[in-house]
Structure formats: structure tokens, C-alpha cells
Amino acid sequence: MKGEAWLRAETPSIVRATLIEKPGVAAKLLKRAKSPVIVVGHEAAERGGSRILDSVVRTAQATGAPVVTTGGVSAELGKRGFTSVLVMSAMEAGDRLLDPAWRPAPDRSPPDFAFILGIPFAIASVVEAGLASFARDHLKIISLDRLYHPHCDLSFPNQSREEWEKNLEAIAREVEKG
Amino acid sequence: MLCHPRMKFKVTIDELITDRLRAKGVEFNVGRVIEAWDEEPGPTPMPGIATLRSWDRTLLSKYHPFYLPFCDLCCLCTMGKCDLSGGKRGACGIDMAAQQSRIVLLACTMGAATHTGHMRHLLTDLIGSFGRDHPIDVGSSVLLEAPHARLVAGIKPKVLGDLEDVVEYCEQEITQLLSCCHTGQEGDSLDLESKVLHAGMIDHVAMESADIAQISAYSFPKGDPEASLVECGPGCLDPGKPVILVIGHNVPPAIAIADTMHDMGLDDKIEVCGICCTALDLTRYNARARIVGALSQQLRFIRSGMADVIVVDEQCIRADVLSEAMKTHAPLIVTNAKNLQGLPDRTGDDPDEIVRSLVEGREAGAAILDPEKVGEVAVRLAMEISPKRRKFRNLPDRASIIEAARACTGCFSCMRACPNNREITAAITAASAGDLAPLAALYDSCIGCARCEDACPSGLSPHDLITGSYRALCPPEKYHIRAGRGPIQDTEIRAVGGPIVMGEIPGVVATVGCSNYPGSWNDVGSMAEEFLKRRYIVVTSGCTAISIGMYKNENGEGLYDIYPGRFDAGGLVNCGSCVSNAHISGAAVKIASIFAKRKLNSNYEEIADYVHHRVGAVGIAWGAMSQKAAAIAAGFWRLGIPVIAGPHGAKYRRMLLGRKDREEDWFVLDARTGERVYAGPVPEHLFTVAETREEAMVLVPKLCMRPNDTARGRSIKLNHYIDLHRKFFGGLPGDLPLLVRTGADIPITMKDEVVRILDAQGWKETEWPIPDPTMLPRLAKRGGNPP
Numbered sequence: 001m002k003g004e005a006w007l008r009a010e011t012p013s014i015v016r017a018t019l020i021e022k023p024g025v026a027a028k029l030l031k032r033a034k035s036p037v038i039v040v041g042h043e044a045a046e047r048g049g050s051r052i053l054d055s056v057v058r059t060a061q062a063t064g065a066p067v068v069t070t071g072g073v074s075a076e077l078g079k080r081g082f083t084s085v086l087v088m089s090a091m092e093a094g095d096r097l098l099d100p101a102w103r104p105a106p107d108r109s110p111p112d113f114a115f116i117l118g119i120p121f122a123i124a125s126v127v128e129a130g131l132a133s134f135a136r137d138h139l140k141i142i143s144l145d146r147l148y149h150p151h152c153d154l155s156f157p158n159q160s161r162e163e164w165e166k167n168l169e170a171i172a173r174e175v176e177k178g
Numbered sequence: 179m180l181c182h183p184r185m186k187f188k189v190t191i192d193e194l195i196t197d198r199l200r201a202k203g204v205e206f207n208v209g210r211v212i213e214a215w216d217e218e219p220g221p222t223p224m225p226g227i228a229t230l231r232s233w234d235r236t237l238l239s240k241y242h243p244f245y246l247p248f249c250d251l252c253c254l255c256t257m258g259k260c261d262l263s264g265g266k267r268g269a270c271g272i273d274m275a276a277q278q279s280r281i282v283l284l285a286c287t288m289g290a291a292t293h294t295g296h297m298r299h300l301l302t303d304l305i306g307s308f309g310r311d312h313p314i315d316v317g318s319s320v321l322l323e324a325p326h327a328r329l330v331a332g333i334k335p336k337v338l339g340d341l342e343d344v345v346e347y348c349e350q351e352i353t354q355l356l357s358c359c360h361t362g363q364e365g366d367s368l369d370l371e372s373k374v375l376h377a378g379m380i381d382h383v384a385m386e387s388a389d390i391a392q393i394s395a396y397s398f399p400k401g402d403p404e405a406s407l408v409e410c411g412p413g414c415l416d417p418g419k420p421v422i423l424v425i426g427h428n429v430p431p432a433i434a435i436a437d438t439m440h441d442m443g444l445d446d447k448i449e450v451c452g453i454c455c456t457a458l459d460l461t462r463y464n465a466r467a468r469i470v471g472a473l474s475q476q477l478r479f480i481r482s483g484m485a486d487v488i489v490v491d492e493q494c495i496r497a498d499v500l501s502e503a504m505k506t507h508a509p510l511i512v513t514n515a516k517n518l519q520g521l522p523d524r525t526g527d528d529p530d531e532i533v534r535s536l537v538e539g540r541e542a543g544a545a546i547l548d549p550e551k552v553g554e555v556a557v558r559l560a561m562e563i564s565p566k567r568r569k570f571r572n573l574p575d576r577a578s579i580i581e582a583a584r585a586c587t588g589c590f591s592c593m594r595a596c597p598n599n600r601e602i603t604a605a606i607t608a609a610s611a612g613d614l615a616p617l618a619a620l621y622d623s624c625i626g627c628a629r630c631e632d633a634c635p636s637g638l639s640p641h642d643l644i645t646g647s648y649r650a651l652c653p654p655e656k657y658h659i660r661a662g663r664g665p666i667q668d669t670e671i672r673a674v675g676g677p678i679v680m681g682e683i684p685g686v687v688a689t690v691g692c693s694n695y696p697g698s699w700n701d702v703g704s705m706a707e708e709f710l711k712r713r714y715i716v717v718t719s720g721c722t723a724i725s726i727g728m729y730k731n732e733n734g735e736g737l738y739d740i741y742p743g744r745f746d747a748g749g750l751v752n753c754g755s756c757v758s759n760a761h762i763s764g765a766a767v768k769i770a771s772i773f774a775k776r777k778l779n780s781n782y783e784e785i786a787d788y789v790h791h792r793v794g795a796v797g798i799a800w801g802a803m804s805q806k807a808a809a810i811a812a813g814f815w816r817l818g819i820p821v822i823a824g825p826h827g828a829k830y831r832r833m834l835l836g837r838k839d840r841e842e843d844w845f846v847l848d849a850r851t852g853e854r855v856y857a858g859p860v861p862e863h864l865f866t867v868a869e870t871r872e873e874a875m876v877l878v879p880k881l882c883m884r885p886n887d888t889a890r891g892r893s894i895k896l897n898h899y900i901d902l903h904r905k906f907f908g909g910l911p912g913d914l915p916l917l918v919r920t921g922a923d924i925p926i927t928m929k930d931e932v933v934r935i936l937d938a939q940g941w942k943e944t945e946w947p948i949p950d951p952t953m954l955p956r957l958a959k960r961g962g963n964p965p
């Protein structure tokens with residue numbers, strides 16, 4: 001079940017995402033990326049999502065990755081004093097990532113890695129499928145979501161919320177080491 | 179020559195001699211005479227699939243498709259399956275982009291075909307009952323009775339028979355559109371998208387014709403803002419009476435049931451109730467009829483056993499309705515050739531024999547394709563069978579729910595089958611310990627699909643446990659909904675046209691569509707309430723109109739009880755069933771025609787150009803599920819009206835998104851001068867999906883902005899946008915510098931903080947604050963190049 005789409009009827013893509021079995025793998029990718037971007041949706045703030053969002057902030061600060069917020073999660077990040085975020089819908093975020101020339105900020109390069117989490121599966125899976133079809137030549141798509149996302153290059157497996165929190169904290173700790 | 183408009187005739191001239199011609203055996207065949215109306219035809223009467231391509235391409239240059247492939251494969255022909263991932267092409271040469279557009283076209287054509295098929299069926303029945311010459315009359319205050327038929331087909335229908343010309347046109351276009359989906363046809367994604375928009379436009383023509391036909395024939399409310407409040411919810415039914423349940427969209431059989439009850443003096447003896455649009459339309463005819471609920475109530479109400487007789491017509495009916503009806507020993511009557519459920523055709527049989535065979539249980543149901551006979555059989559059957567069925571009216575009680583829950587192994591299969599990933603497993607675990615509250619709490623957000631029970635390896639039905647827990651713990655559901663009023667009056671358009679176009683009424687929000695909600699149905703009610711309080715005009719139809727009725731505010735009040743039904747600021751306007759959606763888009767067309775006096779007859783591009791740039795309207799299809807919903811949305815897109823769908827709308831496979839960061843995309847022509855001017859990114863998108871209710875609410879005021887907003891109007895719209903952004907997203911929107919044109923646009927109460935943001939981003943007043951915007955060079959004085 002770890003590497004199956006959580007929604008049973010979801011048809012996996014021809015090439016399925018490689019499982020991220022250890023958070024250290026994701027941390028290495030974050031460090032290796034020349035221009036990573038983190039896209040975080042509202043499910044990261046659900047049901048006591050404070051630990052998830054804390055980890056997102058720590059990871060963004062340690063790597064300098066711009067954060068794109070969707071579904072109103074910007075409000076929760078704002079409460080943590082983290083306001084330098086881009087506010088978009090998941091569709092706009094996907095559309096921008098499709099564009100190899102798009103820059104999240106004037107002083108940033110176009111993203112080469114997108115780390116995606118907290119967007120409802122119904123939306124995230126098809127946005128990722130779109131990126132897999134039309135953006136593969138310039139973008140790696142990594143899912144750090146609680147559920148396995150088959151259309152990405154790499155994805156966390158299906159996991160409990162507690163495991164998810166621990167894995168994201170481990171990533172934050174790892175990237176903070178530099 | 180005087181003749182009936184539908185008369186076909188032939189003129190034969192044995193010998194014709196003029197000063198220039200001498201001919202023998204000249205023959206003219208005249209297929210039809212369509213009476214002209216006083217307005218000269220515009221450039222595009224009865225447009226074909228490529229006639230409006232230029233307009234579509236103009237729209238699509240601003241709102242480009244963002245594709246969301248549901249699947250990497252194409253499985254449509256025997257050369258496949260073909261893998262289209264990673265830039266590969268199929269055996270036929272198609273690529274992923276064109277394939278996604280093709281699937282969208284297929285969906286929208288199915289939707290338009292369904293409304294057109296419904297219209298054809300309805301019209302045939304109505305002409306059979308009322309005659310071809312029955313007048314089209316949708317109210318004395320609605321002189322512009324058919325804005326879409328006039329705009330697209332150039333037909334001003336006066337009698338039911340005139341609508342046959344309209345439906346023939348729609349059928350012809352749908353055939354052409356469907357043929358474009360065939361292997362080896364259209365291969366360009368944008369040309370496929372143009373055809374999607376054509377399907378949407380045809381859909382609105384068909385919907386409009388269907389609704390004005392039934393309004394005229396059955397004397398439904400005719401643009402009446404004070405149409406009756408009717409009862410809604412399973413709790414409003416008297417369980418002591420026989421119950422007839424109608425499901426679907428084609429109302430004649432249900433009306434025959436109501437008429438038969440009346441004729442037999444049984445108005446107070448039988449409950450006739452419905453689900454989905456047949457219910458909505460029945461209450462437009464008979465305010466004593468009840469609405470059980472939206473589509474999501476279908477399975478749970480059938481399983482409750484309350485219905486003694488189930489009568490279905492067409493669309494949105496569960497494919498397993500017969501087997502579900504059989505579980506509660508309720509006979510099923512199918513009334514429409516499109517959905518026969520394998521039942522024997524009893525149309526020609528004696529009603530006595532049909533009733534007897536169903537009461538005795540010799541047959542599970544019958545196909546009766548004559549509405550009048552359906553009325554007689556259903557009513558007599560309900561009276562006879564009801565006393566024998568009492569024992570089948572049940573749902574699991576508290577003790578049986580707890581016992582069943584103990585069989586759960588906690589495997590999560592139910593959650594993995596649930597489209598909304600509800601916490602079913604935890605709720606069943608709680609129930610096994612005697613706490614039914616978590617299961618009951620899932621009721622509002624369960625769409626009633628029952629995929630959970632097919633997935634359960636222990637044979638449980640989480641769907642029934644949820645329904646049973648809700649019934650055990652919660653009061654009976656009783657609500658009010660205002661019966662569908664039909665079209666918007668011309669007088670209302672005159673009153674609000676100016677404030678809408680100037681932006682002083684901040685927008686028209688159309689909350690429409692199916693009940694495939696990502697969360698509670700209360701979300702659509704709370705969204706409607708937010709915009710009603712803000713003095714938007716909120717219009718609604720279909721299952722969403724029902725869901726809005728099922729919402730109660732913090733004071734326990736229903737929205738239809740406290741907000742007026744007029745088309746004005748702060749009005750909650752229920753137009754009616756699915757086909758009544760055409761009155762919503764029709765209102766936008768009417769603003770262009772009645773308020774702005776633009777020519778309507780066969781003048782699609784100009785009217786759409788007007789609506790797109792001036793009429794601040796946006797659709798929210800929060801639970802959109804069907805292909806019909808896709809077609810309805812496409813009809814709004816071609817008029818340049820944006821639509822926001824709920825999360826499941828992403829499965830429609832593509833969005834139409836603008837790029838506000840690309841200045842070059844947002845130029846228009848100023849019709850006064852012909853100059854090409856920057857108008858700002860408004861409206862920003864044509865079709866997008868919101869992840870949350872809050873995100874949708876922030877999008878609405880932004881998507882209601884138009885280039886033509888006056889400074890006062892833009893200020894009002896910005897006020898709502900900023901306020902909602904601050905409330906739900908925290909802080910001010912980052913795109914204010916793109917939306918504020920001059921200092922006068924800035925909301926006065928927010929001036930200091932807005933100016934601070936603008937200054938920080940180096941904002942400057944635009945040179946062309948309010949153009950007379952158009953994307954059609956022919957409308958600009960001194961010509962002009964395309965924007």
C-alpha cells in the first residue's frame with residue numbers, strides 16, 4: 001500500500017513515482033536543487049498542522065526556497081510571522097511551473113525542483129500529471145505529501161499524519177545542517 | 179404568400195419568360211418559412227462549428243489551456259492504447275494537449291446533446307399536449323423571451339412550433355461537434371477548444387428553449403421574484419401517507435402524477451416528492467410537491483424505504499436504481515426511452531393490469547412511455563401498495579449500527595474508495611464503542627455514492643451506517659426553497675444594468691451545478707450568504723439551489739426565508755432546474771441588449787465582447803460532476819464569463835487561465851479611439867478550480883472586475899477583494915498594483931495601507947484609466963488592429 005495511489009481508482013501514470021523511503025533523500029534533493037520551490041496547500045494546516053507548517057518554514061528558511069501557498073494556507077504561515085510567500089491557487093502554481101521562464105521572484109532563477117505538499121489529492125494528482133506531461137524537460141516534481149502521488153518523479157509513501165510530521169521535521173533538521 | 183411558418187411547399191412553373199430568361203419546368207422547394215423580426219440579422223446567424231473561431235481564438239489567446247491529464251493513455255480506437263506521456267504521439271498522431279481538449283469536447287458535446295435531447299423530448303410532448311401554436315409566454319415583463327435563440331439562431335420564437343427550428347439547429351451542430359472527436363479529425367488543441375466553446379453555446383440555446391417551452395405550457399412562475407416557498411428535506415414528508423418519488427429532469431410524467439392526484443381528489447392523501455431537477459420543476463407547477471434533496475440524497479432516500487413508488491425520467495439517475503428499488507420492494511416506473519433499465523414496455527397495456535402486476539410483485543417495474551398513463555398508474559399503485567410496504571421503511575437503528583461496526587477491521591478500504599477521503603474508519607471505530615456522533619457528522623459531506631460499501635471486505639455499508647447514525651441523532655431535515663422563477667424580467671435588467679456595468683453592484687455570482695461537493699453541502703450556502711451580505715446578486719439553479727435551501731445561518735434561518743428573490747443587490751434568485759441556467763447567462767445577454775441596446779439578432783461576437791468586458795459576473799460550480807455541467811460552463815466561457823469549480827472540477831482535465839504577470843496579454847482596443855490600451859488582468863481567469871471554500875470566496879470579487887468598471891465600481895470591488903483576502907488569506911493581496919488603475923480606484927477606508935503597498939512596489943497611475951474596451955477591431959472607431 002505504501003507505493004499505491006491512496007485513492008484506489010486513481011490510474012497510475014506509465015512511469016510511477018519512485019518512493020522516498022527516508023526523509024534524508026528529500027533533504028538531499030532540496031540541497032542539490034539549484035532553484036527549488038515549495039508549494040504548500042491548505043491540508044498542511046488541517047487538524048493541528050502546526051508541526052507541518054513549522055517544518056515548511058524551517059525548510060524554506062534553511063534552503064532559501066520560495067514558498068507558494070495555495071488554498072489560504074498563507075494565513076496560517078502569516079501567524080508564524082512568515083509572510084514572504086506567493087499566494088496562488090494550485091492551478092496557477094501548476095501553470096507557472098509549466099513555464100520554463102517563470103521566476104518566483106525577480107532575483108530567482110526558474111525552478112528546477114518543485115516540492116509539493118498539502119494540496120488535496122484530487123487537485124494535486126492532476127496538476128502533477130500536467131507537469132509530468134509538459135514540464136519534465138525543466139522540472140523535477142517531488143511530492144512531500146502524506147499520500148503517495150504516482151505522477152511525480154519521487155513521492156513520499158502513504159503514511160499516517162504522525163509519520164508525516166516526523167518525516168518533514170527530519171527534512172527540516174537535515175537541511176538546517178547545511 | 180401567407181403560409182404557416184412550418185409549412186413545407188413546392189412551386190412549379192411550367193414556363194417562365196422574362197426579358198432576360200426563358201425557362202421551362204422551373205421548380206422551387208421551400209423547406210420552411212421563418213418569420214423575420216424587426217431587428218436586422220447580424221453577421222453570424224446559426225453559426226457553424228468554425229464561424230466564431232476568430233472570437234474563440236481571441237479569448238484563448240488571453241486564457242490559455244492548462245492541461246490536467248487524468249490518464250497518460252488514449253484508449254479511443256483499436257490502434258491504441260497509446261502512451262501519450264513525455265511528448266509522445268498516439269498512433270493517429272494526436273498529442274497529449276489535443277487529446278485532453280478532445281476529451282473536454284467529448285464531455286461538453288455529451289452535455290449539450292443531453293440538454294438538446296431533453297429539449298426535443300419535452301417539446302414533442304408539449305406540442306402533443308398543447309399544440310404547435312401554443313404561444314411562448316414567459317411573462318408580461320419578459321418581452322425578450324429567448325435571448326440565446328435570438329442571439330445565436332436569429333429566431334424570435336412566438337409559438338412552441340418555432341422552437342422546432344431551434345432544436346433542429348442544435349441537433350445539427352451537436353452532430354458536427356461529435357464528429358470532430360473521431361480519430362483522424364481535428365488535431366489542433368486550440369481548434370478543439372474552440373469547438374468546446376461552440377458546444378457550450380449550443381447547450382445554452384437548448385436549455386433556454388426547453389425552459390421557455392415548459393414555462394409557457396405549464397404556466398410555471400414567469401420571472402416572478404416572489405415565487406412560492408416550497409418545502410424541502412425528507413423530514414417534511416408525512417410518513418403516514420403513500421409516497422411517490424420522482425427522479426430526473428424531464429417533468430411531464432411528474433406533472434401527470436400531480437394532475438391525476440388532483441383529479442382523483444388525492445392531493446392531501448399522497449406525498450409526491452422528488453430529487454434533482456424533476457423535483458425543482460414539479461414545485462414550479464405545484465407548490466405542494468416536496469423536494470427531498472439534491473442528487474446526493476438519491477441512494478439514501480431510496481434505501482430509507484420511504485418511497486412506495488419510484489418514477490424516473492432522464493439524467494442523473496443512478497444506474498442501479500432498479501436493484502436499489504427492489505431491495506425496498508418499491509416498484510420502479512421508467513418513463514423515458516433514454517433510460518429503460520431493462521424493464522418491459524407496458525406503454526400499450528391496460529393500467530389495471532400494470533398496477534395489479536406491480537402490487538403483486540410479479541414484476542419489479544415497468545416502462546411506460548406515455549406521461550398521462552404514468553400519472554394514472556403511479557397514483558393508483560401508490561395507494562394500493564403503500565399499506566403493504568410499511569415494513570420496508572427502515573434504516574439501521576442504533577443497536578444494529580453498533581453491532582455492525584464491530585465487524586470493521588480498520589483496513590481503510592472505505593476511505594480509499596471515498597472520493598473525499600472522509601475519516602470513515604475512525605468514525606466506525608467510534609461507533610463500535612457506542613459513539614455514533616462521528617458517523618453522523620459525516621452525513622453532510624457524504625455525496626451518497628456508496629463506493630465505500632463495495633470496497634469493504636467485511637461487507638459493511640458505511641453509507642448506510644452514516645445515514646442511520648444521522649437519523650438516530652439529528653432532528654428531521656426540513657428546509658425551505660423558493661420555487662424556480664424562470665427568466666429575469668426586462669424591467670429588472672433595466673434597473674440593475676447600469677449599476678452592474680459601472681461596477682456599483684459588485685457582481686453577479688451564479689452558484690450552480692451538481693452536488694459532488696468536496697466537503698459539506700453547507701459550504702455552498704455559506705458562500706451564498708457571504709455574497710448576499712455583501713450585496714452581490716446571487717443567482718442559483720439545480721442541485722446547488724437545493725443545497726442552498728438546506729443551509730441555515732447562525733440564527734437558524736434559511737437563506738430563502740430572509741433574502742428576496744429579486745434580481746437586485748442582495749437578492750437570492752433561484753431560476754429553477756438545470757435548464758434554467760440559460761436564464762443566468764441570458765441575463766448577461768439581456769444587459770447587453772436591453773440596457774446597452776446592442777443588436778442581438780445573430781450578433782454573438784459583439785454581445786460576448788460586451789459581456790466579457792462589462793458584466794461583472796462569475797459562476798461557482800462547487801459540486802460540478804456531470805458532462806452537462808461542463809457544457810454549461812463552456813457556454814459561460816464563450817460569453818467571456820469566468821467559472822470557478824470546486825476541487826473535483828480539476829478532473830474536467832483542463833483549466834483556462836490568464837497570466838496576470840504578462841502585461842502583453844491584457845491589452846484591449848479603446849472603441850472610442852481605436853487605440854490599443856492596457857486594461858489590466860481582469861477578469862484574470864476563465865476557468866479555474868479553488869482548493870477551498872475560502873479560496874473560492876477570495877477569487878469571486880476579483881473575477882467580477884472588468885476593464886469597464888468606473889472608479890467607484892472598481893473601488894467597491896477592490897474593497898470586497900481586499901476584505902476577503904485579509905479575512906481568509908491574511909494580509910493584503912500582492913496583485914493590488916495590477917488592479918488599481920488610478921488613485922480614485924482605492925477604497926477610501928483602506929487608503930493608507932493600500933497606498934503603502936502601491937508605493938513599495940513602484941506603482942504608477944495608468945495612462946488609460948477606463949477604456950471603452952473591445953477585442954473586435956470592427957467595433958473600434960477608425961478601425962484598429964487586433965489587441
